[in-house]
């Protein structure tokens with residue numbers, strides 16, 4: 001009778017542990033949701049955004065969206081582009097590079113970062129020696145097509161820890177109760 005009850009408690013505890021540990025695998029984590037970056041760049045012949053060379057570094061992750069709000073701060077003609085094919089300050093558009101329209105007031109350029117991770121250079125095609133900066137593409141955190149969301153992992157880990165502690169507590173209590181009753185019996 002006692003052995004049977006102990007077996008049931010132990011089996012339940014193990015089942016609970018299996019379910020809790022297996023749960024995250026039953027419901028695969030969703031892919032990382034690509035971020036949309038809204039970036040403002042104001043063009044001046046000396047540099048973008050009142051800076052001097054080097055210009056602001058733009059950092060994104062592969063797969064992200066970019067909404068680039070461009071404007072001319074000095075009413076001079078500018079044209080933004082990122083040198084995706086890495087062949088220097090000649091814009092290859094249409095082609096490998098991603099280019100804005102030429103603008104003397106403002107222009108909105110939206111695109112998806114669908115090129116390989118790495119460090120690229122963005123330029124103003126009109127003033128490529130002063131209006132240039134780094135465009136850094138970080139690799140997506142996806143591994144084998146399944147992405148890990150750190151914010152979800154952040155709450156799963158303490159839950160797993162707590163659940164494991166409970167399971168161990170239940171198992172130890174059941175074992176002690178079982179051993180004590182066995183002693184009383186003898």
Ligand SMILES: [Cu+2]
Pocket residue numbers: 043044045077078079124125126127131
């Ligand atoms: Cu320019």
